Amino acid sequence: NATHHQAQLVDIALRYYHRKEFPYFLRNQHRLQLLDLSLNNIQGQIPQWMSKVSVETLLFLDLSYNSLTDFDDFSLVFPWSKLQYMKLDSNIIRGSLPVPPLSIVFYCISNNFLKGEIPQLCNLNFLSITDFSNNNMSGGIPVCLSNFNKSLLVLKVRSNQLNGPTPNGWASGNRLKVIDLSKNKLQEKIPKSLMEYKILEYLDLGNNQIRDAFPS
Structure with missing residues (x-):
């Protein structure tokens, strides 16, 4: 049986693959640590079988710059238990913001069509860089993002429909x-605690409905 004898790869990078679907041979890959399918023309749903690919080993997943629309029967929590780096930006993904696993460090899903509120991400103790910019998410910013753990370095949620204080x-x-x-x-x-925040290198609150002035 060819399935049982297929080589088990560790890294697969297929940028500019120029295919409209996920490579079917991935279905039988169980030891991947890196999978890069960015900058292709992959269209439609991320197939349900992808949620079973290298569930216990995958560290790096890049599906950016495709034409992905949503997740076929995925739960809103990704299944890859050790995933650290995930890029889903520059697709046409709709629906709610998926929650990455607890192991995530880098999470970028900007330039899509996500709706709904930002879920509670307070238990992501290793999250360092996050970018949800250029979507259609609404509701308030979770309070926990203002007093997150010491891992978070970059928080980008520009160009959404977020409201409230x-x-x-x-x-x-x-x-x-x-x-x-x-x-x-x-x-x-503007909260006083934010104005007194000493270690910021970049802060942009422009083009909101805030009625306040930043101290000079």
């Missing part, structure tokens, strides 16, 4: 260097 309580123990909340519908005043 900017969270207060930006904890002094944070390590956030970049905060981009621009081009939303955030209201009320």
Whole structure:
């Protein structure tokens, strides 16, 4: 049986593959650590069988710059238990923001058509860089993102439909260097805790409905 004798690969990079579907041979790959299918023309749903590919070994997954629309019978929590790096940006993915596994460090799903609220991500203790920009997500910014653990360095949610106040309580123990909340519908005043946040290197709150002035 060819299935039982198929080589078990560790890294697969097929950029510019120029195929409209996921390579079927991936179905029988159980030891992958890196899978890069970015910059292709893969269209439609991410097939359900992909949720069973290298579930216990995959560390790096890049599906960016395709024409993916959604997840076929996936749960809203990704199945890859050790995944650290995930790029889904620049597709046409709709629906709610999927929650990555607890192991995630880098999570980019910008430039899609996601809707709904940002889910609670407070238990992602290793999350360092996150980019949800240029989607259609609404609701408020989860309060826990303002007093996240010390791992989070970059928080980008620009160009969505987020509303309500900017969270207060930006904890002094944070390590956030970049905060981009621009081009939303955030209201009320800039929290004092954010204005006193000393280690920021980049902050953008522009093009919101905030009625306040940043101190000079």
